[in-house]
Amino acid sequence: MKVDVLLGLQWGDEGKGKIVDVFTPKYDIIARFQGGPNAGHTLEFNGQKHVLHTIPSGIFHPQTKNLIGNGVIIDPYIFKQEIEKLYASGIDPKVNLYVSKKAHLILPTHRLLDAVYENSLEGKKIGSTLKGIGPTYTDKVNRSGLRVGDASLENFEKKYNAKKENHLQIAEEYNFDLNDFTIDGKTFDEYEKCWLESLETLKLMKLVDSEHFINSALKKGETVLAEGAQGTMLDIDFGSYPFVTSSNTIVSGVCSGLGVAPQKIGRVFGVFKGYCTRVGNGPFPTELFDEIGEELRIAGHEFGSTTGRPRRCGWLDLPALKYAIMLNGVTDLIITKSDVMDEFETIQVCNEYKYGEQKIDYFPYEINDPKLQPIFKPIEGWKTNIAGFRKVHELPKNLMDYISYIEHQVAVPVSIISVGPDRNQTIFRF
Ligand code: GDP
Ligand code: IMO
Ligand code: MG
Numbered sequence: 001m002k003v004d005v006l007l008g009l010q011w012g013d014e015g016k017g018k019i020v021d022v023f024t025p026k027y028d029i030i031a032r033f034q035g036g037p038n039a040g041h042t043l044e045f046n047g048q049k050h051v052l053h054t055i056p057s058g059i060f061h062p063q064t065k066n067l068i069g070n071g072v073i074i075d076p077y078i079f080k081q082e083i084e085k086l087y088a089s090g091i092d093p094k095v096n097l098y099v100s101k102k103a104h105l106i107l108p109t110h111r112l113l114d115a116v117y118e119n120s121l122e123g124k125k126i127g128s129t130l131k132g133i134g135p136t137y138t139d140k141v142n143r144s145g146l147r148v149g150d151a152s153l154e155n156f157e158k159k160y161n162a163k164k165e166n167h168l169q170i171a172e173e174y175n176f177d178l179n180d181f182t183i184d185g186k187t188f189d190e191y192e193k194c195w196l197e198s199l200e201t202l203k204l205m206k207l208v209d210s211e212h213f214i215n216s217a218l219k220k221g222e223t224v225l226a227e228g229a230q231g232t233m234l235d236i237d238f239g240s241y242p243f244v245t246s247s248n249t250i251v252s253g254v255c256s257g258l259g260v261a262p263q264k265i266g267r268v269f270g271v272f273k274g275y276c277t278r279v280g281n282g283p284f285p286t287e288l289f290d291e292i293g294e295e296l297r298i299a300g301h302e303f304g305s306t307t308g309r310p311r312r313c314g315w316l317d318l319p320a321l322k323y324a325i326m327l328n329g330v331t332d333l334i335i336t337k338s339d340v341m342d343e344f345e346t347i348q349v350c351n352e353y354k355y356g357e358q359k360i361d362y363f364p365y366e367i368n369d370p371k372l373q374p375i376f377k378p379i380e381g382w383k384t385n386i387a388g389f390r391k392v393h394e395l396p397k398n399l400m401d402y403i404s405y406i407e408h409q410v411a412v413p414v415s416i417i418s419v420g421p422d423r424n425q426t427i428f429r430f
Contacts, residue, residue, distance in 0.1 A: 001218045001221055001222060001223055001266075002266030002267075003218070003224045003225075003226050003260050003264050003266060004027075004225050004226070004266045004267045005226045005228065005251055005254050005266075005268045006020055006023065006225060006226070006227055007226075007227075007228025007231075007251065007268070007270065007328060008229075008249070008270075008272075009231060009270040009271060009321055009325065009330070010231045010276055010278075010317075010321075010324070011231050011234055011276070011277065011279070011284070012039075012229075012230045012231040012278075013231075013273075013279065013304070013305065014231060014271040014336060015271055015273065015334075016041055016227065016228060016229070017042050017043050017051075018041075018043055018057075018421060018423070019271055019334055019336070019426075020041070020058060020225065021057050021060065023269075024060075024064050024225075025064075026223065026225075027064060027223045027225040028217065028223050029064065029065045029066070029067055029214065030056040030057065030065075030066050030067070030225050031056060031066075031067040031069050031210075031224060031226050031227065031258055032054070032055075032056045032067070032069055032229065033069045033071045033072065033226050033227075033228070033254050033256075033258045034248060034253040035072060035073075035228075035229030035247055035249070036054060036073035036074060036106060036131060036132075036133055036136070036229075037054050037078040037079075037106070037129075037131045037306070038053075038128075038129040038131045038229070038306060039052075039053055039054075039230065040305025040306035040307075041053075041057050041229070041305070042305050042421065043060065043423070044421045045422060045423040045424075049421075050085070050089065051305050051306075052082060053078055053082055053306065054068060054074055054078060054082060055068070055079075055082050055083075055086070055093065055097065056227050057227055058227075059086065059096065060089075060091060062091070062092075063096075064096060065096050065098060065217075066093075066097050067098045067099075067214065068097075068100060068103055068210075069103065069214075069257045069259075070100040070103055070259065071247065071253060071256055071257020072103050072257065073103065073104045073106050073132075073133065073137065074099070074103050074104070074106060075111075075132065075195075076195060077191070077194055077198045079201070079202055080198035080202070094205065098205070098207075098208045099206065099208065099210075100207075100209075100210035101147065101149030101207050101208065101209060101210075102147055102148070103148045104136055104140045104145045104148075105136075105150075105151070105199075106133075107136075107146065107163060107164065107167070108164075108188065108191055108192045109135075109163070109171075110132030110135040111130065111135075111183060112167065112181055113132070113135040113167055113171060114128055114131070114132045115130055115181065116170070116171050116174045117134065119176070125281055126280060126281060127243070127282070127309075129304075130307075131306070133245060133246050134246045135167075136246075137247060144163070144166075146159060146160065146163060148202065148207060151199055152203060152207075211259025211260075214260060215259065215260065218260070218264060226254045226258060229249065230245045231324075232249060232250055232323075232324035232327060232328060233278075233320060234249055236248055236249075237250075238250065238323075238327055240282045240367050243280065243281055243282020243283065244282075251268055251328045251329060267331045267332060268328050268331050268332070269330070269332050269415075269416075270324065270328055270330035270332070270333050270334065270412075271333075271334045271336060272321060272333065272334070272335060273335070273337045273340075274316060274336070274338035274340070274341060274402070275296055275300075275316055275337070275347075276313070276315065276320075277300070277302050277312060277313050277314075278312045279307070279311045279312065280309075282368075285320070285350065285373070285374045286314035286315040286316070286317045286376075287312050287314040288314045292344075293313045293314065294313075295344075296341075297310060297311065299340045299342075300313070300337055300340040315348045315349060315350055315376060316350065316406070318350055318406070318409050318410065319350070319353060319360070319361055319363045320363050322362070322363070322410050323363035325410055330412050331412070332413065332415040332416070333406075333407075333413065333414040333416075334416040335403060335406070335414050335416070335418065336418040338418075339386050339387045339420055342384060342387075343381075343383065344383075345380075345381050346379065347381055347402070348377065349379055349402075349406075350377075351377050353373060353374055353375065354374075355371060355373075359375065379398070379402050380398050381398060382397075382402075383396075386399065386419045387419050387420040387425060389427065390425075390427060392417070392427055395427070413429070415428070415430050416428055
């Protein structure tokens with residue numbers, strides 16, 4: 001069997017969690033392969049809303065195994081909070097959750113360093129979620145990180161303390177006062193105590209050699225869906241660097257983040273919104289600074305699932321979408337949140353950019369350059385409430401024309417149309 005992949009094609013928050021939940025009954029395993037609790041994946045069903053950060057979005061289906069792969073980084077404190085919420089919703093994650101021993105741990109001092117580094121970037125802040133993502137991946141690449149499997153070793157405490165001291169020394173160089181640092185209203189010492197207790201909860205999970213787990217499942221004919229976090233435009237190599245996250249969010253991250261070979265990759269589902277959003281700083285060519293942007297934010301409830309920050313909103317950017325499709329080898333597109341634009345007379349779509357005197361239809365290196373301006377094509381709105389529709393033939397012609405235009409431009413079919421946040425508000429075209 002092959003590993004299908006579902007990932008975001010924009011700047012994150014495309015609706016990945018919702019679609020993974022919809023797909024889960026078709027798969028034996030759902031596996032996260034990168035990122036950490038910077039992600040916030042929202043699922044809605046039976047009138048209830050659930051937000052997951054580290055745990056894969058298949059967890060509400062007890063018959064499906066959920067794997068946190070080696071490429072993911074885990075904060076035991078946030079992980080424990082997720083586990084407790086699942087128990088409160090009647091789900092026992094001990095039944096179907098598996099965690100890679102090779103996944104790296106986000107230490108309390110990684111979160112501290114994230115804050116220290118952001119503070120030092122006056123005027124150039126990344127807009128990090130401050131979950132310790134950058135510093136943890138830095139230690140991983142630096143070959144000095146601590147992994148889930150290390151937590152059960154005798155010398156763990158010694159290793160932990162050495163790493164902590166090293167981080168505190170760095171923080172000191174930035175004149176950072178530990179007394180100024182709080183997380184969730186806790187001082188560093190209080191937080192560290194909770195973190196160490198939470199590590200015990202993590203150790204009670206099924207800790208596995210995830211590369212063997214997944215490859216033997218594939219050999220047995222089991223079906224696997226890899227769930228991306230963040231989005232292609234936040235990829236460490238191909239995103240709008242340096243305003244990116246610290247992992248490979250694109251399809252190549254599946255190979256390194258789960259230990260599967262490239263020829264084992266099957267279908268690649270790329271999720272995108274009918275417009276664009278971005279949370280945090282960095283270039284966003286189609287951003288709207290007017291009341292239309294505000295309308296999108298309000299109608300789309302565009303406030304971060306992890307940090308609650310307002311998301312920046314803008315029109316669909318086709319050169320960026322084409323770039324994302326190219327990098328991921330997308331086989332199927334999934335459009336979400338078109339319903340947010342139900343009331344709009346006209347919508348705009350960017351099909352090329354103006355760069356100085358030149359027109360270009362690709363995503364360029366100079367993405368940070370203010371000389372790069374979007375060129376928009378107007379599309380007539382559908383002025384119909386689509387949230388209640390469940391069949392393709394019910395959808396308004398102007399929406400289908402918009403979708404056909406996108407398909408024509410990017411040369412990949414839109415296989416699924418999501419018309420609302422609930423599981424049931426999903427229309428399949430295959
Ligand atoms: P993710 O990070 O990609 O999983 O996306 P988020 O959960 O952060 O943000 C997507 C938001 O849009 C969530 O609040 C979802 O419940 C919601 N959502 C997903 N699909 C749709 C849709 O088709 N229409 C509307 N109106 N909301 C949607
Ligand atoms: P999901 O999986 C949207 C953004 C942050 C910041 C940049 C770097 O829910 O789509 P980091 O904390 O990773 O160092 O922040 O990346 N970011 C996201 N934006 N959705 C996400 O995840 C994100 N994860 C990180 O806002 O701009
Ligand atoms: Mg999100």
